[in-house]
Structures are given as structure tokens and as C-alpha cells.
Amino acid sequence: MSDFRYDAAHTGLLLVDPYNDFLSEGGKLWPMVKEVAGEVGLLDHMRSVVAGARAAGVRVFVVPHRRWEQGDGEDWNYPNPSQRKIQARRTFAKGSWGGEWHPDFVPKAGDILIREHWANTAKPA
DSSP: OOOOOOOGGGOEEEEEOOBHHHHSTTOSSHHHHHHHHHHHTHHHHHHHHHHHHHHTTOEEEEEOBOOOOTTTTTTOSSOOHHHHHHHHHTTTOTTSSTTSBOGGGOOOTTOEEOOOBOOSOOOOO
16 A cells, blocks of 8 residues: 555535535435435545544535526527526526535635536626
8 A cells, every 4th residue: 555645735625505405405416316315425435534634634615506587598409408497497506505515514714615617618798
């Protein structure tokens, strides 16, 4: 086994979409991931990895999906199936419980909060 180590100054942990809709009982996406999340201990592992990264001085980058707002995508010519589902179910709706951070993964001082992303498709001009 090698003795490879990561330099904390050149290492980061990406925490993608840590919203209630995705990671909490009652969230809109939770029923889709609940079974596997339970089998693999997702939330406990995430808590452990995030705490370990912070303790080791590894910077945490929070990378959130754009929170749904009224009118999102209505003027898009070619939304993909996933984007249509977000429109219909209002995933991560701004101002809603589902669009808030899961309480265990709220960004902390020193974390880098990345600007909300739309996914892989930019809004058409």
C-alpha cells in the first residue's frame, strides 16, 4: 500500500446540492434516493467526510443547484426531461423548506459558496 497523502492546501471537498429536497425525509427528491442512501449510510458518511475535511484544513466548496423560481424555463425552447421535471415539481424552490440547506450541511465560515448552477444547459438567449 502506498503512503500517498493529500496536501490540504491543494485539496477541496465538493458538497453538491445539500438541500432538504435532496437529503431530508419529506424532500421532493428524497424518495428517489432514500433506499440507496440508507443502504450505504449516505448522511452519516457525508457528515463524517465534511467534518474530517474541515478538521484537516481541507476547504469545503458548496455547489448548489439553482433554486426554482416562478417562470424558470417557461421561455426555453428545448428544456431536457430533467429540467421539465424540476419545473413541474418545483425542486429546491426558493423560499421553501426544500430549497433550504440540510441542517447538517449548512455552509460554515471558511467554506466557499459557488454560485447556483442551472445544470449543464444555459438559459437560451
